[in-house]
Amino acid sequence: MIDIKKEIQKDRRAFIKNVLGGTIAGSLLLVIPAGAALDSKLPEQLPGMRGDDSVFTEKKFVFIVDVTACIGCGSCCVADKNEYNVPDGNYRTWVERYIIDDHDEVFVDSPNGGLDGYTEPRTDIPFPVRDTFFVPKLCNMCEKPSCVQVCPVGATYKTEDGFILIDKDRCVGCGYCIQACPYSVRYLNPLTRTADKCTWCYHRVRKGLLPACVNVCPVHARKFGDLNDKTSEVYRLLREPHVISVLKPGMGNKPALHYLGLRREVV
Amino acid sequence: MDKEYKSHYYSHVVRIAFFLVIGGVLAVVARGLFLPDTMGQYGHYRGSNIEEQKNVEVRNHTNESCYECHRPIRLIHKAGVHQTVSCEFCHGPYADHIQDGKYVEKLPVKRDMEIKALCLRCHNKVIRARPEDSIKMVAMPQHLEEKKVQTDHNCNQCHMVHDPLLWIKAAREMMGLPMKEDKK
Amino acid sequence: MSVAAHGDTAAAVANYIFPNDLHVHWSLMIVLYPYITGIVAGAFIVSSLYHVFHIKELKPISRFSLLFALAFLICATWPLLNHLGHPERAMSMMLTPNPTSAMAGFGYIYSAYMIVLLLEILFLYRPTVVALKEQASGFMRTVYGILSVGSDNVSEKALKLDHKIISFLAAIGIPMACVLHGYVGFIFGGIKANPLWATPLMPLIFLLSACVSGIAGIILAYTLIMKFTGQPLDVNCIRTCVKFLWGFFILDFVFEMLELFSHFYMATHHWHTLETLYSGPLYVSFWVLQVGVFSVIPFFVLMALSLINWNDKVIAFFAPLVSVMILCQVLLMRWNVVVGGQLMSKSERGATTFHPQWLEKEGILPAIIIMVAPLVILWILGKVLPFWQKDDPAAQQVG
Numbered sequence: 001m002i003d004i005k006k007e008i009q010k011d012r013r014a015f016i017k018n019v020l021g022g023t024i025a026g027s028l029l030l031v032i033p034a035g036a037a038l039d040s041k042l043p044e045q046l047p048g049m050r051g052d053d054s055v056f057t058e059k060k061f062v063f064i065v066d067v068t069a070c071i072g073c074g075s076c077c078v079a080d081k082n083e084y085n086v087p088d089g090n091y092r093t094w095v096e097r098y099i100i101d102d103h104d105e106v107f108v109d110s111p112n113g114g115l116d117g118y119t120e121p122r123t124d125i126p127f128p129v130r131d132t133f134f135v136p137k138l139c140n141m142c143e144k145p146s147c148v149q150v151c152p153v154g155a156t157y158k159t160e161d162g163f164i165l166i167d168k169d170r171c172v173g174c175g176y177c178i179q180a181c182p183y184s185v186r187y188l189n190p191l192t193r194t195a196d197k198c199t200w201c202y203h204r205v206r207k208g209l210l211p212a213c214v215n216v217c218p219v220h221a222r223k224f225g226d227l228n229d230k231t232s233e234v235y236r237l238l239r240e241p242h243v244i245s246v247l248k249p250g251m252g253n254k255p256a257l258h259y260l261g262l263r264r265e266v267v
Numbered sequence: 268m269d270k271e272y273k274s275h276y277y278s279h280v281v282r283i284a285f286f287l288v289i290g291g292v293l294a295v296v297a298r299g300l301f302l303p304d305t306m307g308q309y310g311h312y313r314g315s316n317i318e319e320q321k322n323v324e325v326r327n328h329t330n331e332s333c334y335e336c337h338r339p340i341r342l343i344h345k346a347g348v349h350q351t352v353s354c355e356f357c358h359g360p361y362a363d364h365i366q367d368g369k370y371v372e373k374l375p376v377k378r379d380m381e382i383k384a385l386c387l388r389c390h391n392k393v394i395r396a397r398p399e400d401s402i403k404m405v406a407m408p409q410h411l412e413e414k415k416v417q418t419d420h421n422c423n424q425c426h427m428v429h430d431p432l433l434w435i436k437a438a439r440e441m442m443g444l445p446m447k448e449d450k451k
Numbered sequence: 452m453s454v455a456a457h458g459d460t461a462a463a464v465a466n467y468i469f470p471n472d473l474h475v476h477w478s479l480m481i482v483l484y485p486y487i488t489g490i491v492a493g494a495f496i497v498s499s500l501y502h503v504f505h506i507k508e509l510k511p512i513s514r515f516s517l518l519f520a521l522a523f524l525i526c527a528t529w530p531l532l533n534h535l536g537h538p539e540r541a542m543s544m545m546l547t548p549n550p551t552s553a554m555a556g557f558g559y560i561y562s563a564y565m566i567v568l569l570l571e572i573l574f575l576y577r578p579t580v581v582a583l584k585e586q587a588s589g590f591m592r593t594v595y596g597i598l599s600v601g602s603d604n605v606s607e608k609a610l611k612l613d614h615k616i617i618s619f620l621a622a623i624g625i626p627m628a629c630v631l632h633g634y635v636g637f638i639f640g641g642i643k644a645n646p647l648w649a650t651p652l653m654p655l656i657f658l659l660s661a662c663v664s665g666i667a668g669i670i671l672a673y674t675l676i677m678k679f680t681g682q683p684l685d686v687n688c689i690r691t692c693v694k695f696l697w698g699f700f701i702l703d704f705v706f707e708m709l710e711l712f713s714h715f716y717m718a719t720h721h722w723h724t725l726e727t728l729y730s731g732p733l734y735v736s737f738w739v740l741q742v743g744v745f746s747v748i749p750f751f752v753l754m755a756l757s758l759i760n761w762n763d764k765v766i767a768f769f770a771p772l773v774s775v776m777i778l779c780q781v782l783l784m785r786w787n788v789v790v791g792g793q794l795m796s797k798s799e800r801g802a803t804t805f806h807p808q809w810l811e812k813e814g815i816l817p818a819i820i821i822m823v824a825p826l827v828i829l830w831i832l833g834k835v836l837p838f839w840q841k842d843d844p845a846a847q848q849v850g
Contacts, residue, residue, distance in 0.1 A: 043331050055309065055317055071397050073389040075356045082360035083326045091470045097396050108467035108800055117388030121395065132396030137469075146644060152555035153543040157312035167316040170303070172543055173536015175476040176554050182644035184469035184797045188476060193536030203323035212327040216353035218389070219401050251643060267799050276609035279577065279602035280616065283570065301546055311549055 042209060046226070049208035056160040059226040061256065062234050063200060063211075064244070065136050068261035069221035072097060072134035076213035076222060077115040083201065083212040090187040091115075092198040093138040093213055098265060101127040106265045135266050136222065138213070139164065139185045139198035140247060140255030147177035147186060147195075156195065162256055163202050168194045182251045200224070328361035330354050340429055347430025357385055357428075379421065386422040468796035468803055475793045475805040479818045480530035482785045485635045485657060486664065487527045487825070489781060492632040493665010494520035495568065495624055500695065502621040508691035515838040516669050517572050522829035524565060529821050531557075534813060553641045556634060564624075564631050571620040573598065574613045576836050578605045582845035594835060605845070632661040639788060646721040647728065647792035652710045656784075659703035664781035666696045667774035672829075674771040676838070686763040689770045690756075697753035700777065704746050707784070724799045732794050732802050737787045745780035749773050 044050050049057070072095055080086065080093045095114030099107040099122060107125055111118070114134075145164050147156050155171040158164050171194035178186045178195060189196040201211035205224075209215065214222040225234035237260060238244065245262040246255040259266070275281075308314025333354040334341035344350060355361060358374040365371060377385055392406040408418040416425070427433040439446060494516045500506045501513035532538040545562075548555035581603050584595035602609075633654040639645075640653025670692045677684045711729075714722045729737060752773045756766065794802045808814045837843050 041332065041335060043329055045329070055314075069398055069401060071389055071402055072394070075353060078356055079327050079353065079360075082355065082363075085326075089470075089473075094470050096467070097394075099396065106466075106800075108798070110467070110470055113470040118394045118396075119384070119387065119391070121393040129395055134396055146642075149551045150553060150642070151549055152552040152557075153540070154306070154311040154313075154547050154549045155543075157310055157316075159317060160309065165316065165320050167313050167319075169316070169319075170313060170540065170543060170547075171537065172540045174531075174534070174554065175536075176552070176638075178471075178476050179642050179793070180644055182797060184471045187471045187474075188536060199320070202320050204325055206321045207325060209325065209329070215327065215329055216356055218349075218351040218353070218356075219398075220351070267797075270606070272604040272606060272609075274602040274604040276604045276606050277612060278604065279600040279609075280612065282600045282602070283573070287566070298546055301542070303547070306547055311547070 042207070044208040045210040045215070046205060046208050046224075047229070049206060052206075057206075058228065059161060060228050061141075061162060061200065061205070062225065062227050062238070063138070063141065063214075063257045064223040064234050064237055064260055065138075065257065066221045066223065066260040067133055067135055067263070067266075069219045070095065070134040070136055071219050071221075072114065072118050073218065074114040074117040075216045075218060076136060077113055079212040079216040080198070081115060083204075086196075087190050090189065090196070092185070092196070093136060096135045096137060096266075097122075098131075098133050098135060098263070099125055099129055100131045100263075100265060101125050102130045103127045131263075133263070135259070135262075136213075137183065137185065137247075138257065139200060140183050140253065140257040141200060143254035143256065144252060146180040146182060146251075146253060147197075150176045150180040152176065163200060164197075165199055165202060166195055166197065168192050168196070171195050182248050182253060183255075324362060326360045326362035327353075327355050332361055343427070343433065344429040347427075347433060349429055349431060382423050382428060383421055386426075386428075467798050467800040469798045472796040472798065473803050475790060475803065477534070477789055477793060478805065478813050479807050479815065480534040480813045480821075482782070482789045483530040483818055483821055484527065484534075485632075485639075485661075485789070486782055486785045487523050487530070487821075488632055488635050489657065489661030489664045489785075490668045491520045491524045491527060491564075491665070492628040492658070492661040493663065493667075494523070494669055495628040495665070496662055497666055497669050497692070497695075499621050499625050499628075502617065503625060506691060508688050511685045511688045511839065512669055512673050512692070514575060514840075515673065516665075517568065517575065518832045518836060518838060519669060519672060519829060520665075521568055521572060522825040522832055524561075524568060525828055526821060526825045527561065529824065530818075533817060533821070553634070553638045557638075560627075560631055560634055564627050567620055567624050567627055571617060571624060572836070573600065574617045574620065577602075577613060578610065578845040579837065579843050581605050582843075586844065591835075598835075628661075629658055633658045639792070644797060645792050645795075646724055647795065648788065649721075650710055650714075652706060653788075656703065656706050656710060659699055659706060660781045660784055662699040663696065663703050663777055666692055666699065667777035667781075670696065671771045671774040671778065674767065674774075682839070684763075684767055686766050689766055693753060693766070693770050693773075694757045696774070696777065697757045700750065700753060704750060707746075708742075720799070724795055728791065728795050728802055732804060733787055733791045736783060737791065741780060741783040741787055745776050745783060749776040749780065752776075 048059075074095055076093055077091075077095060084092060086092055091113040093113075094110050096108055096110045097114075097118055101107070103126075105125075105127070107122060109122065111120075114136075141162060141164055143162075145156075145158055148158050148164060151157075152174060153170055153172055155168075156164065156166045156177055168189075171192075173188060173193045173195065175188055175195070178184075178188060181197075186195050186197040188194070201209070201213075204211060204215075211222075211224055214224045223233055223237070225232035227235050227238065229235060238258070243261055244258050246258055247262075248267065303313045305314035305316075306312070309317075330344070330353060334345075344352075344354070357377055358364075363372060364374045387407065389402060390405050392404040397404055411418045411420055414425070422428075425435065436446065497509065498513050498516040498520070501509040528541075532541060535541060542558075544555055545558040548558065577599060580595050580598045582605075584592055584599060584603075587595055636654035636657025639648040639657075640650055643649045670689060674684060674689065676682075714725060752769060756769055756773065761769075790805055794805060796802065807818075809816050
């Protein structure tokens with residue numbers, strides 16, 4: 001124990017020394033050019049994805065959000081905004097705060113989509129609070145996606161491995177998919193003037209990386225994996241007797257986004 | 268009617284039919300010309316878009332990418348209770364810092380009360396909706412009063428941001444105080 | 452409320468709106484689109500009442516209503532093109548129409564309808580055009596030459612052939628007009644995610660309101676043109692129009708109310724979201740204006756005009772007046788469906804507000820320009836093809 005601590009202490013001192021050695025010199029010291037093949041240095045978070053150059057993978061990806069674990073920090077929202085430079089006021093993912101008082105009244109809010117975290121308590125709850133929780137939202141990756149059904153030009157489509165993507169070079173920007181999505185995960189990107197939405201970080205997944213939001217979640221409330229892999233956490237969770245549901249099941253869209261510990265109040 | 272006409276009684280119908288057919292043929296030709304190459308390759312969409320989607324830039328990396336260079340902080344961050352906190356959450360995306368393996372720009376380091384704001388995004392007790400067992404919650408400024416420090420103290424005056432208990436544990440050790448049991 | 456204002460929208464009903472739902476994506480342009488296609492379909496049906504169902508009283512306006520329909524049909528795509536994020540890609544709808552998309556059919560349905568309408572006008576006006584060509588010179592002679600498709604044959608045999616073709620076109624034109632507008636209703640009615648839109652009655656309501664707006668548009672345009680050109684009004688024709696208007700309006704209004712009442716009576720959770728909408732943001736535009744002022748009053752005025760044998764002056768005064776009200780009713784209905792449906796967030800917990808601006812891309816000024824454009828086009832059409840039989844040099848030859 002003491003040995004480890006000393007090691008750390010030593011490293012801390014070294015670190016501070018480096019920084020104090022001058023900002024520029026410090027940065028140069030700290031930043032060693034990593035070489036071209038940087039991707040290979042990234043950990044392979046999703047097994048079997050590296051080097052898979054096939055058009056469609058053989059995997060069946062599901063996303064599970066653990067409502068009971070989310071602390072509403074908004075790391076996921078920050079990562080998402082950084083990953084895609086999402087224009088302000090539009091949200092590929094967001095976190096909702098649910099407060100249920102003891103008169104069954106439900107209060108929901110999501111200031112700036114949770115991007116800035118929840119810095120203020122709600123002061124407008126008239127009765128004692130019975131339960132509070134956070135619900136992260138993102139693309140549901142429906143098995144029967146309404147957006148793909150209504151897109152007039154085939155700009156949004158479903159890949160054979162279940163991702164719903166948008167071809168921004170073909171989208172006409174009519175907004176029909178935005179109307180059709182029961183979950184309001186779509187927005188019209190004001191920069192490209194095309195529809196845009198969460199892709200479950202298709203580009204990261206194909207490189208063996210977890211979606212940006214899953215990668216940053218400090219409490220592991222967002223889980224992503226392959227259902228065909230019997231050793232995966234998502235497979236285990238869906239096999240075990242947990243309370244797992246999807247949003248708006250009555251819509252018949254059959255989302256691949258599942259919620260662990262979802263309460264009926266969540267829409 | 269005895270008047271002689273230059274045209275047949277059906278000539279305009281024939282001409283209109285002819286124009287309609289020509290229009291139809293032109294439409295078919297235009298479709299062939301303008302149809303995107305890989306349209307319909309796998310379904311009713313442009314097949315080549317899948318490759319484009321794969322090549323979208325990865326802007327957030329993993330903590331491991333940061334540790335590649337920032338070795339000293341790696342030891343601290345990975346050993347502490349903040350090991351699951353993403354570097355990029357506080358410092359910004361990797362791609363703003365490194366492009367093609369080359370240094371581009373310094374990422375911001377949070378200072379002063381920015382640090383407190385970041386801490387309170389997760390640790391603020393007044394926001395009631397928290398699974399309290401997975402994370403230590405504090406109420407401000409009660410926490411500072413309880414610990415008998417100035418109420419304008421910043422979090423990082425006691426807590427090393429990369430491992431919040433590092434200095435606390437060191438101080439306790441120095442003072443010969445017993446270690447608190449970690450919650451997890 | 453924590454949700455910040457976004458452009459011209461803001462949270463109206465408290466509680467929660469999905470962050471992407473604050474913005475109303477389909478605004479004035481998409482209100483105008485079904486409005487304009489509705490007028491087209493309605494005007495065409497007026498013409499068909501004479502050409503197919505031989506309602507003789509409607510003869511004076513049978514050709515005018517076709518040109519009226521054409522003028523509006525030309526402009527029907529304008530609000531859509533103005534709305535699209537990428538209007539330059541609009542042809543993709545025809546190039547790669549998605550078979551499962553309700554919207555993808557528009558290009559084809561529109562084009563087919565345009566062809567039928569143009570052909571019907573060409574055949575109908577051919578004897579007129581041939582006669583006009585004889586009188587014209589220079590540029591207009593070339594125009595009439597093109598319009599006559601290079602034929603001067605107006606023999607009995609040729610006209611008989613034309614008549615057969617016209618009857619055929621008018622006959623297939625009726626189902627096509629119904630498809631055009633019923634289909635526009637389906638674009639909304641097929642969106643299950645929106646509780647205000649998702650009803651099988653939507654195409655029917657759209658269709659009936661289309662007939663209503665078309666007939667009202669024709670009555671208004673006919674009486675105004677006659678008044679300002681100092682020509683005598685065929686009051687008998689107006690009387691017949693008013694009766695048809697009343698008939699279609701009964702159906703239209705009853706179905707609109709039935710649709711709402713069914714939702715109210717079944718009271719599924721859909722109704723609970725609609726309830727807040729109708730009692731909140733839509734209270735004035737729906738209950739007060741669309742239902743109260745512009746449905747109930749015209750309903751009784753039309754009833755009185757249809758059932759009581761008024762003198763010509765009363766008809767000539769009240770018919771255009773009630774037509775204006777009906778046109779307002781239909782415009783309000785389009786507004787309440789298109790914009791109203793989007794006000795309710797899919798969170799089912801809150802509604803946003805929407806106030807159109809004057810000068811934005813899809814604002815009030817562009818909307819006015821698009822609504823005036825068909826009238827300008829109609830005026831130009833009137834310079835080339837006479838609206839009325841008495842201005843027609845070939846009137847005697849036309850059956």
